[in-house]
Amino acid sequence: MSISNAGYLNMELLRFTTAGSVDDGKSTLIGRLLYDSKAIFEDQMEAIERASERTGDEEVNLALLTDGLRAEREQGITIDVAYRYFATPKRKFIIADTPGHIQYTRNMVTGASTANVAVILVDARNGVIEQTVRHAYIASLLQIPHIIVCVNKMDLVHFSEEVFENIQRQFKKYSAKLEVKDVRFVPISAKYGDNVVKRSENTGWYDGPTLMYLLENIHISSDLNHTHQRLPVQYVIRPQSDKLPDYRGYAGRIASGVFRPGDRVKVLPSGITTSIRSIDTYKAELDIAFAPQSVTVQLNDDLDISRGDMIVGEHKAPEMGREIDMMICWLSEKPMINRGKYAFRHTTNDMKCVIADVKYKVDINTLDKNYEDKNIGLNEIGRIIVKTTRPLFYDSYRINRITGSVILVDEATNNTVGAGMII
Amino acid sequence: MRENTINHLRELEAESIYVIREVVAQFEKPVMLFSGGKDSIVMFHLSRKAFWPAKIPFPMLHIDTGHNFQETLDYRDNLMNESGTKLIVAYVQDSIDNGRVVEETGVNASRNVLQTVTLLDALEEMKIDVAMGGGRRDEEKARAKERFFSHRDEFGQWDPKNQRPELWNIFNGKKHMGEHFRVFPISNWTEMDVWQYIYMEDIPMPCIYFTHKRKVFNRDGVWLAWAPFMQLKENEEVIVEDVRCRTIGDITCTGLTLSKAITLEEIIQEVATTRITERGGRWDDKRSEAAMEDRKKEGYF
Ligand SMILES: Nc1nc2c(ncn2[C@@H]2O[C@H](COP(=O)(O)OP(=O)(O)O)[C@@H](O)[C@H]2O)c(=O)[nH]1
Numbered sequence: 256m257s258i259s260n261a262g263y264l265n266m267e268l269l270r271f272t273t274a275g276s277v278d279d280g281k282s283t284l285i286g287r288l289l290y291d292s293k294a295i296f297e298d299q300m301e302a303i304e305r306a307s308e309r310t311g312d313e314e315v316n317l318a319l320l321t322d323g324l325r326a327e328r329e330q331g332i333t334i335d336v337a338y339r340y341f342a343t344p345k346r347k348f349i350i351a352d353t354p355g356h357i358q359y360t361r362n363m364v365t366g367a368s369t370a371n372v373a374v375i376l377v378d379a380r381n382g383v384i385e386q387t388v389r390h391a392y393i394a395s396l397l398q399i400p401h402i403i404v405c406v407n408k409m410d411l412v413h414f415s416e417e418v419f420e421n422i423q424r425q426f427k428k429y430s431a432k433l434e435v436k437d438v439r440f441v442p443i444s445a446k447y448g449d450n451v452v453k454r455s456e457n458t459g460w461y462d463g464p465t466l467m468y469l470l471e472n473i474h475i476s477s478d479l480n481h482t483h484q485r486l487p488v489q490y491v492i493r494p495q496s497d498k499l500p501d502y503r504g505y506a507g508r509i510a511s512g513v514f515r516p517g518d519r520v521k522v523l524p525s526g527i528t529t530s531i532r533s534i535d536t537y538k539a540e541l542d543i544a545f546a547p548q549s550v551t552v553q554l555n556d557d558l559d560i561s562r563g564d565m566i567v568g569e570h571k572a573p574e575m576g577r578e579i580d581m582m583i584c585w586l587s588e589k590p591m592i593n594r595g596k597y598a599f600r601h602t603t604n605d606m607k608c609v610i611a612d613v614k615y616k617v618d619i620n621t622l623d624k625n626y627e628d629k630n631i632g633l634n635e636i637g638r639i640i641v642k643t644t645r646p647l648f649y650d651s652y653r654i655n656r657i658t659g660s661v662i663l664v665d666e667a668t669n670n671t672v673g674a675g676m677i678i
Numbered sequence: 679m680r681e682n683t684i685n686h687l688r689e690l691e692a693e694s695i696y697v698i699r700e701v702v703a704q705f706e707k708p709v710m711l712f713s714g715g716k717d718s719i720v721m722f723h724l725s726r727k728a729f730w731p732a733k734i735p736f737p738m739l740h741i742d743t744g745h746n747f748q749e750t751l752d753y754r755d756n757l758m759n760e761s762g763t764k765l766i767v768a769y770v771q772d773s774i775d776n777g778r779v780v781e782e783t784g785v786n787a788s789r790n791v792l793q794t795v796t797l798l799d800a801l802e803e804m805k806i807d808v809a810m811g812g813g814r815r816d817e818e819k820a821r822a823k824e825r826f827f828s829h830r831d832e833f834g835q836w837d838p839k840n841q842r843p844e845l846w847n848i849f850n851g852k853k854h855m856g857e858h859f860r861v862f863p864i865s866n867w868t869e870m871d872v873w874q875y876i877y878m879e880d881i882p883m884p885c886i887y888f889t890h891k892r893k894v895f896n897r898d899g900v901w902l903a904w905a906p907f908m909q910l911k912e913n914e915e916v917i918v919e920d921v922r923c924r925t926i927g928d929i930t931c932t933g934l935t936l937s938k939a940i941t942l943e944e945i946i947q948e949v950a951t952t953r954i955t956e957r958g959g960r961w962d963d964k965r966s967e968a969a970m971e972d973r974k975k976e977g978y979f
Contacts, residue, residue, distance in 0.1 A: 264878055268686035335841070337822040338815045340868045347686040349866055352822075361843060368845040476683040490699045494732035502731060508696040508847070513682060537727040545682045549695040549728070562703055586843050600848050603703070660846045669852040671842040 266342065269475060272351040272366040272399070274390040275376030280407040284376065284445035285339060285352060288467070291452035292341045336366045345471045360393065360619065360634035361586045364674055367397035368660070371475045374403050374466070379412045379442075383425040385620040391426070392619055395433035396582060396636065396676065398656055400478040402430075402438045403469055410444040414457040432622060434653075437473075441466050479546050483650065484512030484520065484568030485658050487602035488560055492551055504535055504551035505560055510602065510657035512568060513545045514552070519569040522560055523648045528569055529556040546657075563604040565648055565658075573648045573658060578611070579641050580678040581652075581661065583631065587672035589665070590632035591639075597673070598664035599643055602657065606647070607666075612640040638678070652676035687875050690867055694721075695728040696847060697826055697863040698810065702735055704851035705808040705859070709766070709801075712738035714750035714884060715926040717812030719757075720872055721863060723881050726761060737764035739800065739809065741793050743928040744771045745907065750926055753884040768800035784909070793928075798833075801858065808851070808859040816868040826865050832856040869924075870949050877942040887945070889922045889938050901934040 275281040339350040351366030353359060367373060373394040377387055394402050404426055412418045419442045430438055441450055442458050443466060449455035452467040464472070492504035514520075518531045532553040534541040544550045552566065560566075567573060585591050591610060599608040613629035616637040624638075631637045641663075652659030663673030684692070698721075701708050710725060712718045725734045740754065758765045773779045773796045782791070801809060815821050825841055827849045842850055851859055864872070876883060893904040895914045902908070904916045908930060921934040922945075939945045 264685060264687065264874060266686045267683065268689045335823040336843075338866070339822060340816045340866075342868070342870065347868075347871070365843045365845050369847070479682075481682055489696070490703045492729055492732050496732075499731055504731075506699055506728070508692060535731070537730045543682075547689060547692050548684065549692040549699070551730075598852070600850065602848075603700075657846065660848065662845060662848050662850065664850055664852060669850070669854065671845070671850045674843070674845045 266344070267346050267475065268349070269346050269372065269470065269473075270349045270351065270370050271372040271374055271470065272353060272363070272370040272394075273374045273376070274353060274363055274393070275407075276378070276384065276386040277354075279376040279378045280445040281352070281376055284374075284405065284407065284443070284451065285350060287445050287448060287451050288348075288350075289339065289341050291448065291467070292343055336362050343467070343471055348470065360389070360584065360636070363390065363393050364397060364584045364586075367393055367399055368656075368674070370397075370399050371478060372401045372403060372470065372473060373399045374405060376405050376407050377422055377426070379406050379408045379415075379418050379422065382418075382422050383429065387426065388429050388622065389619045391430055391433055391435065392617075392622060395430075395435045396584075398434070398652060398676075400437060400475070401473050402435055403466065404438065404440045405445075405466060406440065406442045407445050409442045409449060409458065410447055414442070414449075414455075416458075416460040419461070429622075439463070439469055441469065480511035480655050481513050481545060482511070483571050483573070483655060483658075484514060484518070484566075485510040485573065485650070485655065486512075486514065486550075486552065486566040487604070487658070488562055488564045488566065489603045490562060491560065502553075503557070504553055505566060506549070506551045507566075507603070508549045509544060509546045511546050511655050513543060514550075515543050516540075520554070520566050521569050521572060522554075522558055523565045523567060523573070523575070524646060525558070525564075527556075527558055529554045529558060531555070563602075565602065565604075567648075573650050575646050575648045577643050577646050579608075579643060579647060579649070579661070579675075581639060581641065581675040582636060582678065583639050583663070583676075584636045584674045585631045585633055585672065586674060587665065587670060588633050589672070590630055591673065593629065596666065597641075598666050599641070599661060600664060601647055601649060601661045604647070607644045608641040608663070610639055611642045614638040614640070639675075641675075649677050651678060687871060687878055690864070690871055691724065691727070691875070693847070693866065694724045694863040697849070697861065698725055698728045700849050701808055701810060701851070701861050701863075702729075704849070707804070707806050708736040708808045708810065709739040709804070709806050710734075710736060710810040711797075711812065712740050712754065712765070713812075713927065714740070714747075714754050715812065716872055716876065716883065716887065717814065717864060717867075717925075719881060719883065720867075720875060721810065721812050722757065722761075722763075723879060724863065734761065734763050737766050739797075739806075740765065740767045741797050741800070742767050742769050742771075743793060743930075744769065745905065745929040747884075747886055747903070747923075747926065747929055747932075749884050749886045766800070766804070768796050770796045772796070773799065806858065807853070808861055810861045810863055812864055813860075813862045814867050814869075814872075815862075815865050824862060824865065826862055827851055828860040828862065829853070830858050830860060836860075870946070873942065873946050873949055877946060883942075884926070886923050886926065888940055889920050891918050892921050892934070893917070894919050894921055894934060901936065903929055903932065903934060905929050 337352045341348050353362040353366040375390045406422050423440045443450045450465045486507050486509050488505045489507040492506050494502050516531050521528045532555045534544045535551045596609050599606050615624040615626045650658040659677045661675035662671050665672045770792050774781050779792045779795045825844050893916050894901050895916050922937040924935050
């Protein structure tokens with residue numbers, strides 16, 4: 256194996272989302288990252304060169320790489336999360352590119368749900384604006400572990416240190432009210448490339464890392480929860496073949512925690528305890544498994560286990576109950592119906608629920624809580640109590656993004672209408 | 679790497695296996711599309727891993743345009759036999775014979791577009807409620823917004839405005855009678871990931887992915903394989919070159935790469951340095967800039 260190939264096999268995966276208001280330079284920044292990391296191919300480059308000529312741009316307009324979205328925006332149709340990919344020798348990146356306009360809270364929430372890092376753009380000339388606050392709030396609500404604030408268009412403010420410092424101060428004033436653990440600031444020019452991939456000579460006063468350096472080096476492996484053992488059972492594998500007449504494997508993706516053969520575990524909802532006989536993957540048994548691996552587990556006792564059950568550690572068991580307190584982001588044009596019934600999906604568990612109470616609605620621009628207006632419509636966020644038809648075993652979203660998250664589904668249309676984060 | 683971390687390929691693998699298992703758990707009659715291309719070979723491998731030690735609990739469906747590379751068919755039959763997997767073949771020729779579609783004529787004639795009808799007919803006839811495909815979001819702009827679980831109406835059509843948000847890894851496969859889903863388990867993989875994974879897992883590949891001598895001709899900058907049913911334009915001439923396939927589809931529109939790569943490592947090196955997208959070599963996408971988007975709406979993958 257050549258050295259470079261060995262390198263490819265040692266990369267980490269980092270998912271990030273980008274947020275910014277219209278014209279903050281998000282498309283240009285993404286184009287820049289793709290371009291400077293050589294993720295842009297000749298035929299794509301030719302296409303944007305042609306398009307740039309057509310629109311009379313002098314330089315190649317990198318924003319055209321994410322053209323699909325722009326065209327949609329002009330036509331005013333639903334804008335969606337677009338996923339883009341690039342890699343450096345250190346990491347493979349998945350960008351969830353979400354448009355920044357106010358009605359797209361839904362998309363931002365979607366993109367944020369799986370992200371390790373949020374890149375928030377601020378136009379250096381405008382500073383922290385309402386949208387910035389909203390982006391930061393969503394990042395914190397969805398518990399994205401790391402936020403990188405890119406102060407863009409520094410070239411238009413003469414690469415002023417003062418401007419950068421001011422924006423940093425403004426942002427911190429708001430983020431103090433939020434649950435964000437790790438915030439970094441980088442002064443950039445997406446258009447000219449300053450501090451995106453290459454260090455800028457125009458910002459001598461800045462001795463921090465470039466955006467790319469942060470993306471490549473932010474420590475993400477400890478973001479996973481390795482303490483609470485949680486394996487939601489997804490599917491029961493029973494070959495029922497002559498060779499394996501009695502094999503029963505519980506297949507699923509580990510939500511959190513570390514599992515080893517011999518571990519004492521509890522099966523929910525029955526509460527029966529047993530131990531792990533083996534952790535099987537294709538043609539090999541593992542002596543250790545952890546999130547986010549997909550595995551198949553055999554247990555030492557014959558139990559009646561099916562999809563929707565959860566195998567958990569004997570200690571540090573999840574909470575159990577039918578009254579669930581959660582934040583909800585509404586995703587549908589049809590507003591949430593107070594006392595309404597919805598299908599409810601949590602890990603691999605399907606049930607029904609009724610909206611029992613709306614505690615408050617959040618004004619996502621000021622972060623104020625509104626206890627009067629309890630109508631939650633598209634793109635709005637509130638705190639609600641739901642009652643489920645069966646007991647749910649769950650964790651707080653704060654400690655577990657998998658066992659703490661829920662979707663609500665409209666039973667008439669089958670559409671996903673709500674995204675819930677359990678308090 | 680640190681303890682308790684997995685590399686990007688293992689993470690993609692875990693995600694794809696999760697999606698495939700989710701399909702089997704949520705739907706009644708799944709199939710997986712199998713073209714013999716590298717993406718479907720990887721999906722097949724992932725399916726095997728997902729249900730091991732049991733067999734793959736759904737059949738593979740091959741939409742056969744009749745314009746195949748023989749090597750692909752041999753590989754396919756071997757794989758199905760060796761793994762004990764059920765294979766269903768639906769023939770575009772049948773759709774032509776029974777008048778469901780009309781064969782294109784002229785030098786650029788291709789059956790790739792006709793496939794859609796054959797596919798939709800096959801799904802309907804077998805009462806399939808979900809078909810898994812090897813589409814990747816990095817392939818093409820029109821795919822960048824595609825969901826893992828893509829909802830289709832009764833006519834198999836894709837409505838970009840009516841797709842469900844996908845949050846965390848909770849997939850909503852609920853549907854009304856007659857509707858179905860397309861699911862793309864390897865959405866988050868790039869061409870590079872696919873090759874690296876094949877390498878890491880040591881998956882045997884059809885020989886035409888590696889360099890071989892073949893009769894080829896060049897059409898507007900794309901190398902195409904010559905076959906008896908291919909019509910040449912006046913200025914086109916058939917020559918023999920060292921080529922390999924970057925992706926395999928219908929022979930009439932599969933672009934070939936001039937290459938001397940004989941090992942997977944060499945292919946990975948080539949992919950790493952290639953400056954043309956994979957689809958840039960697909961004649962069917964070149965025919966119209968919005969080709970892919972249109973075909974998706976009609977129900978092609
Ligand atoms: N001077 C300057 N202009 C920029 C910079 N980044 C983006 N722009 C310009 O700002 C405009 C909006 O950028 P675009 O990337 O389309 O914004 P988006 O709406 O956030 O995607 C375009 O005309 C860009 O060329 C920058 O760093 N400096």
